[in-house]
Amino acid sequence: MDREFLLEQYLMNELNDAEWHQFKTLIESDEDFKDEVEIRSILFADYKTDLKKELLKNRPVVDEAKPKIRTLLRPIFGIAALLLFGVLGLLLFQLNDSVDLNTLTSQYISEAPPSPTTLMGEHERDNLNLKAAIEAYQNEQYDIAAGFFEKIEQPGNLEYFYLGLSYLYQNPRKNKKAIENFEKVIESPNNFTEDALWYISLSHLLQDNKIEARNYLNQIKKTSANYNNANRLLKKINQKI
């Protein structure tokens, strides 16, 4: 494979597993290549920082204006606010704790993740069906989206993951089919594994399969965005089993 291509993919954070393996082998065996990766990384970082500096200059102002409070009164307000937050926090904690497993599951599943991105990387995709599937998914026409995802020849992890979601968010939900597709995604590690573990857990919970859900939730890594929520669900499941 072309070294330049591998380097560009690396800088863009778009190496797939096979490319990553080749890239790593090259780094370990070819000192010139390793040097070039380092130089190009620095150059790219230089460009990125200039661009970010410009963007930050035009950062939209978020309304964070605070009312002017007399200096002497500030500590009193501060203490009062702390007490108020403390009481509110306690109340919220008790309220959250009283939320049952089904409510929590419904809460976590209420919002469908954003639609998939298309045509990323150099992979060959069935773009016509994928485009139609994404459009339908975006419009929350999950049954139509599932139909198009099903039509895609040689589906990959992206297609299986969003097909699973399309089944999960249909009305009525098709949990079993969703699970079948999420299972395909988690067969081997990839970009969608962590999210697939999360949604397969939720799909099992919707079917009241607590044991299966627990098995999948336990596999969610600390680095995953769903880790804290997974832990919360695990606590609730363990109280029930």
Next chain:
Amino acid sequence: MDNKENFDLNGVFNEHYQYCVNWLMAHLKCQKQDAEDCFMDALVKLQMQVKNNTFKQINLRGWLVTVAKNIYLSTKTSKYKIIPIDVDKAEAYLSEQKGIYDASFNPLLKTEILNELKTDEKNRIAAYQKAYSNLGAACKKILDRLKEGVKLKNLTEELGYASYNSLKTTKARCLKNLKKHTLNLMNNKN
């Protein structure tokens, strides 16, 4: 967003900033400045794809959120950390040098990386910067475009090279010069 001539990065930034940053904070449970940083990384990637005519999205906001989320997660893990100075490390150091980090923008992930940077790594980045500014015009022309993320194969015609291979050879020579000057600068310093 139809073509690179009409592309307005600041416009995209303003239009999607609030939604994307809020979405990332809510879903990743990360601090605002990390969310902003990853959102800007996604914009850098977007600009590169536009420059290379490879951006063919139908849902820009969804794409930005997904890319930013993946960047956040990959920065947190160490999968790609196999070279001494990678993009994240160099970026953390250069951001500090250029005064980008202040009270209003101080992303936690990058400042953690910055704290881990060794003195010799900082010196090497600084030496590369200095050596780069002294490069010849022909080399700078190639490397300036590469650092903007334009793919080498797209530069053959733009820079008037007879073939991709001859451009590759020139680029290799430029990088060799850059490395040589950098080493000289570091040796003289020592």
